[in-house]
Amino acid sequence: VKQILSLALGILAAIGGFVDIGDLVFSSQAGAHFGPALLWALVVGVVGIGVYSEMCGRVAAASKRGVFDLIRERLGFGPGLVTLVAGQLVNLLTLAAEIGGVAIALSLLTGPSYRVLVPVAAVALALVIWLLPFSVTERVFSYAGLGLVIFVVVAVRQGLPLGAMAHGLVPGFGSSSMTLGMYFAVGIIGSAMMPYEVYFYSSGAVEEGWSAGSMVENRINAIAGFGIGSLLSAAIMIASAQLFQPRGIVPDFLASPALAPALDFGSAGLLICLIGILFATGGAAIETCMAGAYNIAQFLGWPWGKLHRPAVAARFSIAWLLMLGGAALILLLGINPISLTEVAVIFSVVVLPLTYIPILIVANDSSYMGALRNGRFANILGGAYLVVIVVVAAAALPLYILTSGGSSG
Amino acid sequence: MAGGRRILGLLGFAVLCGCGCGCGSAPLSSEEVEQARTTLTSDGAEARLVCDAIAQGKDAGAYAGVHLDELAEDARSLGDGLAAAPGGAQAGAQARLHADATRLSTVLARLAASPDPQSARGAAADLDSIISDVRSA
Numbered sequence: 001v002k003q004i005l006s007l008a009l010g011i012l013a014a015i016g017g018f019v020d021i022g023d024l025v026f027s028s029q030a031g032a033h034f035g036p037a038l039l040w041a042l043v044v045g046v047v048g049i050g051v052y053s054e055m056c057g058r059v060a061a062a063s064k065r066g067v068f069d070l071i072r073e074r075l076g077f078g079p080g081l082v083t084l085v086a087g088q089l090v091n092l093l094t095l096a097a098e099i100g101g102v103a104i105a106l107s108l109l110t111g112p113s114y115r116v117l118v119p120v121a122a123v124a125l126a127l128v129i130w131l132l133p134f135s136v137t138e139r140v141f142s143y144a145g146l147g148l149v150i151f152v153v154v155a156v157r158q159g160l161p162l163g164a165m166a167h168g169l170v171p172g173f174g175s176s177s178m179t180l181g182m183y184f185a186v187g188i189i190g191s192a193m194m195p196y197e198v199y200f201y202s203s204g205a206v207e208e209g210w211s212a213g214s215m216v217e218n219r220i221n222a223i224a225g226f227g228i229g230s231l232l233s234a235a236i237m238i239a240s241a242q243l244f245q246p247r248g249i250v251p252d253f254l255a256s257p258a259l260a261p262a263l264d265f266g267s268a269g270l271l272i273c274l275i276g277i278l279f280a281t282g283g284a285a286i287e288t289c290m291a292g293a294y295n296i297a298q299f300l301g302w303p304w305g306k307l308h309r310p311a312v313a314a315r316f317s318i319a320w321l322l323m324l325g326g327a328a329l330i331l332l333l334g335i336n337p338i339s340l341t342e343v344a345v346i347f348s349v350v351v352l353p354l355t356y357i358p359i360l361i362v363a364n365d366s367s368y369m370g371a372l373r374n375g376r377f378a379n380i381l382g383g384a385y386l387v388v389i390v391v392v393a394a395a396a397l398p399l400y401i402l403t404s405g406g407s408s409g
Numbered sequence: 410m411a412g413g414r415r416i417l418g419l420l421g422f423a424v425l426c427g428c429g430c431g432c433g434s435a436p437l438s439s440e441e442v443e444q445a446r447t448t449l450t451s452d453g454a455e456a457r458l459v460c461d462a463i464a465q466g467k468d469a470g471a472y473a474g475v476h477l478d479e480l481a482e483d484a485r486s487l488g489d490g491l492a493a494a495p496g497g498a499q500a501g502a503q504a505r506l507h508a509d510a511t512r513l514s515t516v517l518a519r520l521a522a523s524p525d526p527q528s529a530r531g532a533a534a535d536l537d538s539i540i541s542d543v544r545s546a
Contacts, residue, residue, distance in 0.1 A: 107471070107475050108470055108471060108472045108475050108476065109470040109471065109472075110470065110471055111470075111471035111474065111475065243458075244455075247454045247455075247458070248447070248450055248451060248454060249451045249454045249455045249458075250447070250448070250451045251455070252451075252483070253476065253479050253480075255472065255475065255476040255479065256455060256476075258472065259455070259458050259459065259462065262462045262467050262468070262469070262472070263458065263461065263462055263467060266465070266466070266467040267466070267467055267468065267469035268469075269467075270462075270467065270468070270469040270470070270472055271469045271470065274469070274470060274472065407444065407448075408440065408444050
């Protein structure tokens, strides 16, 4: 019973921790433009992150080493450095966007401008990372992030458009502009497969001491956790389609999706939603920040991990503090967090091959993996996704330019 | 969206200037004027929903005031962009949309300052009128 309870709590945490600012922005905007017609892109992204997270979990269990440690050793310093720099730039942009999300949610709850609240959000996140054990942080943020389940309730109460949802599972773009549809499809896939997610997942697996015996947990996390978590993104898309599409509204603000729970459930619904957004973006900010520090520490061979005291892993601690400070500075330059989110997701897509190709290479290397080396099924899925990743990476920037960041088609 | 365009500008994608964000000097094309109309209609319609939420006592925290401020700022910056771009073939529509954007940002800023049910009901009528004008501008 204890094991089942623990598993259920883990799945709940995975659901609450799935959504980040990229999912909120792209899912709500895609729903407003296309209804549920882009649900297929969410499925593509979620299966992709599941496939590669499972692979990363196996790599961590077999090698007991972080991804960037292996990338440097397996690919060499030069290609490893290129991967590190690209990954870190995207992590920094993503972290800035997530901190912006935290600041906006705080602003909507308390009143001051989000610009004033950016330093508050950054300091609060630093204190949480510094003071709380990671097990506590993870659970608190994930469970509070479950406030976003209110989108599922709203979507169901408004009457699920089952026929349109079924059509939405077949790749297509509905009746709207194909270029704009491709842009949002790329954004949705990118949001689901953000590089920080696999870096964080793999490093967490090393810290928790995963072994060959952890593979059931690995598969459940990768398949059930991400799979069920994606239902929240789908619900945001559908709730947005129900409220905004008939009125011709394009939800360009983080506050916009919260209108659906507000109109359906009043003040209580609005508060639950805003708290959900606050903790979902806060949790993602912590994961992104830690992923950045994990990457650089693993690449340079420093002691790393939340299980070490800051004095033991001083350079690792300085790395995540610098990540937080740098991201806050980007926001203080005056860049709008929603625009930043779009840029972060699109540039994440551009560097996706640099994240996922090395993982596939290492996962096929018997000298690291032993009996946990990729099987045929994992390689077929991994290879197929590599093609998808390369195609969306090549298309991302041209689509961003052609659609002016999703504002015209 | 203007922030995204600015970043692209920083990255050297100057080709996107003249897009209505106030960053360029080319006259607006009919597509860009149409885009401005769509954005203004969207802002107005979204503000109308916020009005409904306030009027029905469904606001919480500082949500309505902050969100209306965002919408007002968006309308204001769009209006500035429309005013800054030189008039071309679309000069008439451009001028009318600029006037509508100014009205919209004024109504929203006033409601954001005191987002109570009575003010929301008054603003709702103004918003309906502005949205209708934007659609026909």
